[in-house]
Amino acid sequence: MAKLDFIKEELEQAREQGLFITIRSVDSPQGAWIIVDGKRVLNLCSNNYLGFANHETLRSAAQKGIDEFGVGPAAVRTIAGTMSVHKVLEEKLARFKGVEAAISFQSGFNANLAAIAALVGPDDLIFSDELNHASIIDGCRLSRAKTIRYEHCNPESLREKLEENKDHPGKKMMITDGVFSMDGDIAPLDRLVDVAEEYDAIIMVDDAHGEGVLGNSGRGIVDHFRLHGRVDLEIGTMSKAFGVVGGYVAGKKIIVDYLHQKSRPFLFSSAVTPPDVSACIAAVEILQESGEMVEKLWGNGNYFKEKMSALGFDLGLSETPITPVMIGDAKLASTFSARLFEEGVFAMSIGFPTVPRGKARIRVMNSASHSQQDLDFGVAKFAEIGKELGVVA
Numbered sequence: 001m002a003k004l005d006f007i008k009e010e011l012e013q014a015r016e017q018g019l020f021i022t023i024r025s026v027d028s029p030q031g032a033w034i035i036v037d038g039k040r041v042l043n044l045c046s047n048n049y050l051g052f053a054n055h056e057t058l059r060s061a062a063q064k065g066i067d068e069f070g071v072g073p074a075a076v077r078t079i080a081g082t083m084s085v086h087k088v089l090e091e092k093l094a095r096f097k098g099v100e101a102a103i104s105f106q107s108g109f110n111a112n113l114a115a116i117a118a119l120v121g122p123d124d125l126i127f128s129d130e131l132n133h134a135s136i137i138d139g140c141r142l143s144r145a146k147t148i149r150y151e152h153c154n155p156e157s158l159r160e161k162l163e164e165n166k167d168h169p170g171k172k173m174m175i176t177d178g179v180f181s182m183d184g185d186i187a188p189l190d191r192l193v194d195v196a197e198e199y200d201a202i203i204m205v206d207d208a209h210g211e212g213v214l215g216n217s218g219r220g221i222v223d224h225f226r227l228h229g230r231v232d233l234e235i236g237t238m239s240k241a242f243g244v245v246g247g248y249v250a251g252k253k254i255i256v257d258y259l260h261q262k263s264r265p266f267l268f269s270s271a272v273t274p275p276d277v278s279a280c281i282a283a284v285e286i287l288q289e290s291g292e293m294v295e296k297l298w299g300n301g302n303y304f305k306e307k308m309s310a311l312g313f314d315l316g317l318s319e320t321p322i323t324p325v326m327i328g329d330a331k332l333a334s335t336f337s338a339r340l341f342e343e344g345v346f347a348m349s350i351g352f353p354t355v356p357r358g359k360a361r362i363r364v365m366n367s368a369s370h371s372q373q374d375l376d377f378g379v380a381k382f383a384e385i386g387k388e389l390g391v392v393a
C-alpha cells in the first residue's frame with residue numbers, strides 16, 4: 001500500500017456513508033439571501049443571528065479601522081500587536097457582559113484552548129458536559145488534566161462525579177456550553193453553578209451561541225439566569241451573533257490578568273486585525289443600545305418552529321432559534337439538504353461525528369435578517385421535500 005492510501009480509503013468510506021462534507025462557496029455578503037455556487041438561495045445555515053455580518057454600521061467601522069490603523073497588527077499582543085482598538089473592545093465587552101474584565105483572542109476556538117490549558121494541568125480534574133464543543137474538548141486535551149464527562153445538561157450527574165472525586169488534591173473545573181449548537185438546548189447553568197460551588201470548582205461556560213441571543217439585549221447565558229459574579233469565566237466569540245471574527249474570555253479580573261501572562265494563543269499568535277476589531281466594537285455598541293434585533297431573532301425562530309411543528313417535523317430539543325430538523329439517517333439528511341438546495345433553500349445536513357450516529361439532521365439557523373415571507377418560503381420547501389422523501393406525512 002502506498003503511504004497515503006489510508007486517506008483515499010477513509011474518504012471513500014465517508015462518501016459511502018453520506019458523511020463526506022461538501023464545501024460550498026458563497027459569492028455574496030452574508031444575509032437572508034446569498035449566492036452559493038452561483039445560485040441565489042435562502043440562507044438558513046449561517047450563525048449570523050442578528051444580521052451583523054453585512055451591517056452598514058459594522059462595514060463603515062471596519063473601513064474606518066483600516067484608515068486609522070491599517071490592515072494588520074504585525075505582531076502578537078504581548079510584543080507590538082496590542083493596538084488601542086483591542087483595549088477598547090475588551091473594555092466594551094466587559095461592560096456589556098457585566099464582568100470585571102475581558103481579554104480578546106483570534107477566535108472562540110483559540111479562547112477555549114487558551115483558557116483551559118492555562119488554568120488547569122496534569123494534576124487537575126475537568127468536569128465536562130458530554131456534548132461540549134470540539135474546541136472545549138481540544139482545550140481539555142491540551143491541558144493534560146483528567147477529563148471526566150458528566151451526562152448532558154444533568155446537574156445530578158455532575159454532582160455524582162464531583163462527589164466521587166471530592167478528595168482529589170488538585171484543582172477542579174466545570175465546563176459547559178451555554179447553548180448547544182447542534183440541538184439548540186440551553187444548559188441548566190443555575191443548577192450546574194449551585195453544584196460546582198458546593199465543591200469549589202472553577203466555573204466556565206462557553207457562551208458562543210448564547211451571546212446576542214440569550215439574556216437582556218443578548219448579554220448571554222449568565223445574564224439569562226442572573227448569575228452575575230458566580231461564573232468565573234465565559235468564553236465568547238465575535239464570529240456568530242457579533243458577525244465578525246475573534247474570540248474572548250470575560251470574567252474575573254484575576255483570570256484575565258493571568259491569561260495576559262500565560263495563555264499561549266495570546267503570546268504566540270498575532271492579534272486580530274484592526275478592521276475586524278473595529279467592526280466588533282460597533283457590534284457591541286449596537287447591542288449595548290438596543291435589543292431590537294434580538295427580539296426580531298426570537299420572533300423569527302418561534303414563527304419558524306411553530307410552522308414546522310404543525311407540519312409534523314421533529315425539532316428535537318430546541319429551546320432557542322437554532323432549529324434542528326431531525327432526520328435520523330445521514331444519507332437521507334444529505335439527500336434532503338441537496339433537494340432543498342435545488343429548490344433554492346440553503347440548509348446543511350449534519351451527521352457523525354458532529355452529532356451521534358443515527359441522529360443526522362438539517363440544522364436551520366434562524367436570523368433577524370429574515371422576513372416572514374422568507375420563512376414562509378423555507379417552510380413551504382421543507383413541506384414539499386419532506387413529503388417527497390417520506391419524512392413527514
Ligand SMILES: *Cc1c(COP(=O)(O)O)cnc(C)c1O
Nearest residue numbers: 107108109133135181208237239
Ligand atoms: C463556534 C464555537 C466556537 C468557536 O468559535 P470561533 O470564534 O468560530 O472559533 C467555540 N465554542 C462553541 C460552543 C462554538 O459554537
